[in-house]
Amino acid sequence: MARNKGAKGQESRARLLAAAAEQFAGLGFYETKISSIVAQAGLTQPSFYLYFESKEAVFEELVGHFRSRLRELVASSRLESGLQPGEVNARVLGVLETLFRFFTEDPHLTRIGLFQAPQAGSIKAELAALIRDNLLEEQRSGYFRSTLDMDVVAQCFIGTLERLTFAYLSEGAGNPEQLAAQVVELFMRGMLPEK
Amino acid sequence: MARNKGAKGQESRARLLAAAAEQFAGLGFYETKISSIVAQAGLTQPSFYLYFESKEAVFEELVGHFRSRLRELVASSRLESGLQPGEVNARVLGVLETLFRFFTEDPHLTRIGLFQAPQAGSIKAELAALIRDNLLEEQRSGYFRSTLDMDVVAQCFIGTLERLTFAYLSEGAGNPEQLAAQVVELFMRGMLPEK
Amino acid sequence: MARNKGAKGQESRARLLAAAAEQFAGLGFYETKISSIVAQAGLTQPSFYLYFESKEAVFEELVGHFRSRLRELVASSRLESGLQPGEVNARVLGVLETLFRFFTEDPHLTRIGLFQAPQAGSIKAELAALIRDNLLEEQRSGYFRSTLDMDVVAQCFIGTLERLTFAYLSEGAGNPEQLAAQVVELFMRGMLPEK
Amino acid sequence: MARNKGAKGQESRARLLAAAAEQFAGLGFYETKISSIVAQAGLTQPSFYLYFESKEAVFEELVGHFRSRLRELVASSRLESGLQPGEVNARVLGVLETLFRFFTEDPHLTRIGLFQAPQAGSIKAELAALIRDNLLEEQRSGYFRSTLDMDVVAQCFIGTLERLTFAYLSEGAGNPEQLAAQVVELFMRGMLPEK
DNA sequence: CATGAATGAGTGTTCATTCAT
DNA sequence: GATGAATGAACACTCATTCAT
Structure with a gap:
């Protein structure tokens, strides 16, 4: 659950991280929803948990x-x-x-x-x-x-x-x-x- | 909804406001729960809405x-x-x-x-x-x-x-x-x- | 709690009943709030219970x-x-x-x-x-x-x-x-x- | 929010709609609770909001x-x-x-x-x-x-x-x-x- | 690698009703 | 006869999270 290796996986992880950064920065932790992060990254909610343990975890990262x-x-x-x-x-x-x-x-x-x-x-x-x-x-x-x-x-x-x-x-x-x-x-x- | 007159009412309102200020300052807006504000003020939840329109409203005030x-x-x-x-x-x-x-x-x-x-x-x-x-x-x-x-x-x-x-x-x-x-x-x- | 006698009391009761009728007719039972009935009648909520047992009771009446x-x-x-x-x-x-x-x-x-x-x-x-x-x-x-x-x-x-x-x-x-x-x-x- | 595609989803949606119709018809809008609709449909409350925007929305549908x-x-x-x-x-x-x-x-x-x-x-x-x-x-x-x-x-x-x-x-x-x-x-x- | 579907747990808010004065 | 103040009980709704596939 920590670091997925494949090229596509790394791509997805990066997109999620970027989307999260943008939204956390603009809206703050609480107004940023996992649903909107994954939407921006073009993925679905369960995918998020493929790369991060929790909402807190991305933020902490x-x-x-x-x-x-x-x-x-x-x-x-x-x-x-x-x-x-x-x-x-x-x-x-x-x-x-x-x-x-x-x-x-x-x-x-x-x-x-x-x-x-x-x-x-x-x-x-x-x-x-x-x-x-x-x-x-x-x-x-x-x-x-x-x-x-x-x-x-x-x-x-x-x-x-x-x-x-x-x-x-x-x-x-x-x-x-x-x-x-x-x-x-x-x-x-x-x-x-x-x- | 913000103008209750009697002395007791004003007292309660002030207590709520003080509790809210303390908790908002310490925990932020989202981690502050109405339930804990009213608890600190020695009241119940509906009383909160006797004096403030919403959680947002106290914060804004x-x-x-x-x-x-x-x-x-x-x-x-x-x-x-x-x-x-x-x-x-x-x-x-x-x-x-x-x-x-x-x-x-x-x-x-x-x-x-x-x-x-x-x-x-x-x-x-x-x-x-x-x-x-x-x-x-x-x-x-x-x-x-x-x-x-x-x-x-x-x-x-x-x-x-x-x-x-x-x-x-x-x-x-x-x-x-x-x-x-x-x-x-x-x-x-x-x-x-x-x- | 059934029938208050004084002239003023009867007046109040009648005003409440009229307000209730108007609002129940226009908004239905659930969208009619005791608070708005008493407001229209120029009274406060506890007064309502001086004349009627409950919201249901007025409606039934x-x-x-x-x-x-x-x-x-x-x-x-x-x-x-x-x-x-x-x-x-x-x-x-x-x-x-x-x-x-x-x-x-x-x-x-x-x-x-x-x-x-x-x-x-x-x-x-x-x-x-x-x-x-x-x-x-x-x-x-x-x-x-x-x-x-x-x-x-x-x-x-x-x-x-x-x-x-x-x-x-x-x-x-x-x-x-x-x-x-x-x-x-x-x-x-x-x-x-x-x- | 009204277009879930899979067969299972459509099934659930239909069950919710049927339960809602039955209860709204029998009890009216206000006496019908989301909790009882989902219970009848064999689901939990959040699932309801997977298929409908609000209680009003199902009714309107x-x-x-x-x-x-x-x-x-x-x-x-x-x-x-x-x-x-x-x-x-x-x-x-x-x-x-x-x-x-x-x-x-x-x-x-x-x-x-x-x-x-x-x-x-x-x-x-x-x-x-x-x-x-x-x-x-x-x-x-x-x-x-x-x-x-x-x-x-x-x-x-x-x-x-x-x-x-x-x-x-x-x-x-x-x-x-x-x-x-x-x-x-x-x-x-x-x-x-x-x- | 990814998704459709589902849920546990929680929170703000509303409203009829009552107590004390 | 009336009110300021307070509350119990409930309900809709949200969201992070997880199965099963």
């Missing part, structure tokens, strides 16, 4: 995808130590761009992971912790003002990312790079140490 | 409360013109404190209005627009850097407020004034004009 | 009224024996007119008694039996063709009366006398003995 | 059946012109027999269509209109007395048919042909032109 890909992303953008002071700006810009791009890339998944999932809170908390750790390391290296509570700053970043993603990117307005630049402009003067 | 109180709050915190340059900081600080306090004051309602409601998006959009208008006026008066896109800035504020509220305040950690101060410290240097 | 008044009517129109052959026509005409008038007089009650009541069938059967008895006596007296099955004829009269009442009279079209005349014209040639 | 079959019947019994005067009697007899037979054929449906349905009034009105049109054509051809108001006559036929159907046929007493003959004997002398 989607949330899981989102969460683990997000984790990888942030992990891989860990600061290499030995950063030059002049590069801090670019570094933060890069991280923001990467996150904006990630959120824009699969909007259904993003919407599910950041809004629809009951775990949305803990996902954001986890993300915040990762970002905070990055920031703390940089702060210790003297790149950032020592008076800042990096816990708070990380939360501000998350909130900002989240809001801008939904206000602009999911509406198809603006683009990741431009938004990231504006955020950097807004935040950095408050973060860099006084000259 | 709560969201409506939140939305309109939020509206009033922001409207009443419009900037009086004739602000001294030195006061800008304090002004923004004040607005942030007010909003933090408002969000903390009735956590159930806040959770419903900002997360559980399908209209959460439009509520935040509305709030963003109001804040943006405030900011724009101040920008025109020269209090803020002219290169800033106040639309984006407003969204950053909303995201930040929202995130901090849920990360700290609803956990009972931190306090509105302290958080507001940190946000001001973080944002202001990026917002005030260069000397 | 109305049906009972109809049934007993109809009974009296037919009973009182029994043929005096010693009728002259030439008067038969006028006699039947008179009975029809009387019944048409009765049905038109209180349309709500008529609609309830002939259509809405579960006993409608037995009411019509009873009426048919009474009419049949009248007809039989006249047949025995030689006023009517001896080949006619007066049981059937009576049913034809009932059906005709009922249909014409609802097609014309309750629409405010036509009048009892004229309709009665037409029925007599249609039926009598088939009923009177061949010359 | 039954009424619709009745109405359209009745329409066809009357339409197909339109008078061929070129009728011989001597055949008028037989013609009317034939129509009456046909209608009596139709009403007797599916007693549940008849009871629903003529009594239980809120549209019963309009169904009878429609039937009356169709019969009146037939009669009018014959009247124009000189087969019937020109003084008769065929609108009224048609209503008399309907009432008579209805009453006799329920008084005799649904009790299993009498038979269509015999009743039709008696009606013809009663009405025709009043309808045929004076010699």
Whole structure:
């Protein structure tokens, strides 16, 4: 009941997953009915259970995808130590761009992971912790003002990312790079140490 | 159907509303059952319909409360013109404190209005627009850097407020004034004009 | 709980009864709600139970009224024996007119008694039996063709009366006398003995 | 939602429809419960909704059946012109027999269509209109007395048919042909032109 | 690999009726 | 004589899930 092998089966499974993602994102968990998922995927209800254990299970699978890909992303953008002071700006810009791009890339998944999932809170908390750790390391290296509570700053970043993603990117307005630049402009003067 | 007069009736209605707010906030709309709302309120199911048209109706009433109180709050915190340059900081600080306090004051309602409601998006959009208008006026008066896109800035504020509220305040950690101060410290240097 | 005496009480009871008759006639038993009856009567629900035992009870009271008044009517129109052959026509005409008038007089009650009541069938059967008895006596007296099955004829009269009442009279079209005349014209040639 | 294809499905649907017809006819719309319909059909409640949209929908389907079959019947019994005067009697007899037979054929449906349905009034009105049109054509051809108001006559036929159907046929007493003959004997002398 | 048919369990809602005042 | 408030009992309907094929 976990992974069906044949080519046609994988195709069906993928269609179901895509339909589920779209509907969960648009309607939320409860307003999304198995009947409408399978309809969109061109299958019947029992087929659904050929590929997934339950409605909860698909939802969890989607949330899981989102969460683990997000984790990888942030992990891989860990600061290499030995950063030059002049590069801090670019570094933060890069991280923001990467996150904006990630959120824009699969909007259904993003919407599910950041809004629809009951775990949305803990996902954001986890993300915040990762970002905070990055920031703390940089702060210790003297790149950032020592008076800042990096816990708070990380939360501000998350909130900002989240809001801008939904206000602009999911509406198809603006683009990741431009938004990231504006955020950097807004935040950095408050973060860099006084000259 | 929403105007029962006697004192006892108003009491019952209030109990139902409070129970509904608590459960909606904690469990969401769908996992909240009328049966458990009335149980918490010490009544039976039919009584619920003495005071509310439907499950949707109570939910909407709560969201409506939140939305309109939020509206009033922001409207009443419009900037009086004739602000001294030195006061800008304090002004923004004040607005942030007010909003933090408002969000903390009735956590159930806040959770419903900002997360559980399908209209959460439009509520935040509305709030963003109001804040943006405030900011724009101040920008025109020269209090803020002219290169800033106040639309984006407003969204950053909303995201930040929202995130901090849920990360700290609803956990009972931190306090509105302290958080507001940190946000001001973080944002202001990026917002005030260069000397 | 049966008969409240005071003037005001009688007034209230009458208003309830009238409202009930109107609504039962128009909407039927099930679509008529106690709440709407009392609303129309300008009272509250508990007041209803001051005057009637139950919803069924009011309905029965109305049906009972109809049934007993109809009974009296037919009973009182029994043929005096010693009728002259030439008067038969006028006699039947008179009975029809009387019944048409009765049905038109209180349309709500008529609609309830002939259509809405579960006993409608037995009411019509009873009426048919009474009419049949009248007809039989006249047949025995030689006023009517001896080949006619007066049981059937009576049913034809009932059906005709009922249909014409609802097609014309309750629409405010036509009048009892004229309709009665037409029925007599249609039926009598088939009923009177061949010359 | 009304087109399930397999043989087993059609069987179930038919059983539900039959059970519904029987219970609606016997108990009326409101006293008939979905639970008892499905019980009689040997199914469970959700299965009902596999075949019908709602309780109202089955009822309407039954009424619709009745109405359209009745329409066809009357339409197909339109008078061929070129009728011989001597055949008028037989013609009317034939129509009456046909209608009596139709009403007797599916007693549940008849009871629903003529009594239980809120549209019963309009169904009878429609039937009356169709019969009146037939009669009018014959009247124009000189087969019937020109003084008769065929609108009224048609209503008399309907009432008579209805009453006799329920008084005799649904009790299993009498038979269509015999009743039709008696009606013809009663009405025709009043309808045929004076010699 | 897929489907037609069926179901268990649950939930919102309605309404006649009553209690206490 | 009347009412505000409350309730018991029921019922239609939904939906995720599962057999049997």
